[in-house]
Amino acid sequence: xxxxxxxxxxxxxxNFKGYxxxxxxxxxxxxxxxxxxxYEAIKLADYDLLNHQxxxxxxxxxxxxxxxxxxxxxxxxxxxxxxxxxxVTVYGNAVMDKSWNVxxxxxxxxxxxxxxxxxxCPICGSERVSTVGRE
Numbered sequence: 001x002x003x004x005x006x007x008x009x010x011x012x013x014x015n016f017k018g019y020x021x022x023x024x025x026x027x028x029x030x031x032x033x034x035x036x037x038x039y040e041a042i043k044l045a046d047y048d049l050l051n052h053q054x055x056x057x058x059x060x061x062x063x064x065x066x067x068x069x070x071x072x073x074x075x076x077x078x079x080x081x082x083x084x085x086x087x088v089t090v091y092g093n094a095v096m097d098k099s100w101n102v103x104x105x106x107x108x109x110x111x112x113x114x115x116x117x118x119x120x121c122p123i124c125g126s127e128r129v130s131t132v133g134r135e
Contacts, residue, residue: 007095008037008069009060013102014089024084032080035092038073045070104128 013036037059044055056066080087101110103121110122120127 005093006061008040008093009058009097010036010040010094011058011097013096013100014039016089018086018088019080020086021080021084029083029085031086031088032076033090034073034076034087035090036094037069037092038076039089040094041066041070042073042077101129101131104130 018031040059041055044050044058045052048055050058052066052070053063055070056063059066059069061069077087079085101121102108103110103124103126105126105128106121106124108121108123121129
């Protein structure tokens, strides 16, 4: 029986739910599901320019595990680009570093406020806010 997978630590959720190719003819192809931990691996390695050892430390996994996550993310993105498929983010096997709120009106993402009465969106002031991550 294989070991249980450890949860991968995510600093912040993606700022998008998905991407669609512009001008592509939809042939009913399934969307490519990019897991939150794969998004985090791409962000840490390619955007934040961390080496694999540093990025693995941020995510709380071994360097080899980080390399596998990163490689899978690159393959999924390459598949989506070459086959003109939609990319959809999926929660996957991750745990948030902090709890995050998402405004249902303007889709702004922000952390839990210091005071419990401040659960309105800081951007638009809406009370329609949902929580993502641990509670």
